[in-house]
Every structure is written in structure tokens, then in C-alpha cells.
Amino acid sequence: MLTEITQEILADLPDSVKLRQTDIETLQGARGFIFDRLDLITTSFYDILFGFEKTEAVFREGERSAREASFKHWVELTLTKEINQEYWEWQAYVGLIHVKRGIKNDIFVRMLNYVTELLVAEVVNNVPKEQAVPILIAWLRLSSTVSALIVQGYEQFYHQAIEGMTGIDETLLDRLVAVQIDDMVAANQQYRM
Ligand code: HEM
Numbered sequence: 001m002l003t004e005i006t007q008e009i010l011a012d013l014p015d016s017v018k019l020r021q022t023d024i025e026t027l028q029g030a031r032g033f034i035f036d037r038l039d040l041i042t043t044s045f046y047d048i049l050f051g052f053e054k055t056e057a058v059f060r061e062g063e064r065s066a067r068e069a070s071f072k073h074w075v076e077l078t079l080t081k082e083i084n085q086e087y088w089e090w091q092a093y094v095g096l097i098h099v100k101r102g103i104k105n106d107i108f109v110r111m112l113n114y115v116t117e118l119l120v121a122e123v124v125n126n127v128p129k130e131q132a133v134p135i136l137i138a139w140l141r142l143s144s145t146v147s148a149l150i151v152q153g154y155e156q157f158y159h160q161a162i163e164g165m166t167g168i169d170e171t172l173l174d175r176l177v178a179v180q181i182d183d184m185v186a187a188n189q190q191y192r193m
Pocket residue numbers: 049055058059067070071074094097098101103107108111112113115
């Protein structure tokens with residue numbers, strides 16, 4: 001099931017915005033630079049999650065070090081592994097693990113962007129412009145594809161759960177949602193440009 005979902009999602013992205021082999025090489029070439037900052041990035045990431053009541057609440061007692069380790073492992077594998085179908089399926093799986101713990105797309109995507117913020121500051125302040133731009137573009141292509149998988153995967157998991165429980169298939173569900181959307185668009189015409 002993860003294979004199908006992942007293939008479908010990736011097939012929906014135009015080639016011109018997909019991560020390229022040259023991006024992967026660029027990113028993996030910068031791995032030493034990123035690994036040198038990984039402790040700092042990880043601490044900052046979890047300081048935020050553990051410093052905010054709503055996100056802290058998803059963690060179990062004493063879980064921080066395990067979470068830091070899995071985050072670091074994710075960065076390490078991302079910058080060393082081949083980025084292929086198996087890698088993308090793993091991302092869909094990581095999304096699923098978060099859904100299981102009640103972590104929604106908004107916080108996942110925002111925190112992935114926080115990693116980007118930290119990386120932008122480090123790269124721009126320490127790497128010559130000719131190298132900094134391709135590194136950051138490659139990271140953005142990778143991280144936004146991960147986000148796309150997490151978000152679309154979440155929607156698909158919901159669809160499949162609803163279909164499994166109620167028999168309402170994706171086409172019918174899309175129609176029901178479309179009716180709701182039409183009503184909401186009609187009720188919010190003041191925002192139309
Ligand atoms: C940049 C975004 C994130 C990445 C790359 C990431 C990565 C990971 C990885 C690789 C795992 C281990 C999965 C496994 O056991 O196979 C994990 C687990 C987990 N993450 Fe994240 N994570 C992110 C964001 C978040 C956020 C925002 C939260 C909380 C608000 C969170 C909470 C958790 C929890 C609670 C688990 C344990 C799941 C379980 O095994 O029960 N993560 N994460």
C-alpha cells in the first residue's frame with residue numbers, strides 16, 4: 001500500500017520541480033558540513049517541541065533522547081542513502097508513524113521548515129554563494145517532496161480508513177467534499193480577488 005501511495009504521489013509532481021540526481025550529489029557532498037551542525041540543529045528542534053505545551057504533550061516520559069536519536073538517524077540516512085523509491089516509501093512510513101501518535105501535518109511540515117531555516121542561516125553565513133545556492137535548492141527540493149508525501153499520504157490514509165469503515169469510496173468522498181467546498185466558497189466571497 002505504501003508503494004502505491006508513494007508512486008501515485010511522486011507521479012503527480014512535474015519533472016521540473018522534482019529532486020534531481022545532481023541535487024542528491026550536491027546535498028550528499030555537503031553532508032560533512034551538515035553533520036557538523038547536526039547536534040545543534042537537533043537540540044534546537046526539540047527545544048521547540050518540548051518547550052510548547054501542545055507538542056510536548058505528544059511525547060512520553062523520558063522520550064526525548066530516543067526522539068533526538070531518530071531525528072539524527074533520519075538526517076544521516078537522508079544524506080548518505082540512495083534516494084530512490086525505497087527512500088520515498090520510508091518517508092511515507094515516517095508520516096504514518098506520526099499519524100499514529102496524533103501529530104498532524106501542520107506541525108510536521110512547519111518543523112521540517114524550521115530545519116530549513118537553520119540550514120539556510122548556516123549555509124548562507126558559511127559557504128560561498130556559488131555553492132550555497134545549489135545546496136539550498138537541493139535541500140528545498142528534497143524537503144518539500146518529503147512534505148508532499150507526508151501531506152498526501154495523510155489524506156490517503158484518511159480516505160482508506162473511511163472507505164474501510166463506511167464503504168464510501170474516494171470518488172464519493174471527493175464529491176461530498178466538493179459540495180462542502182462549494183458552500184464554503186459561496187459563503188466567503190468577500191475574499192475573492
Ligand atoms: C522534520 C520533521 C520530522 C522528522 C524528519 C521526524 C522524523 C522521525 C523519525 C525518523 C522517527 C522514527 C520513526 C521510526 O521509529 O521508525 C520519528 C518518530 C517520532 N517523531 Fe518525528 N519527525 C519529525 C517531526 C516530528 C514532530 C513535529 C513531532 C512532534 C510534534 C514528532 C514526534 C515524533 C514521535 C512522538 C515519534 C515516535 C513515534 C513512535 O514510534 O511511536 N516528530 N520522527
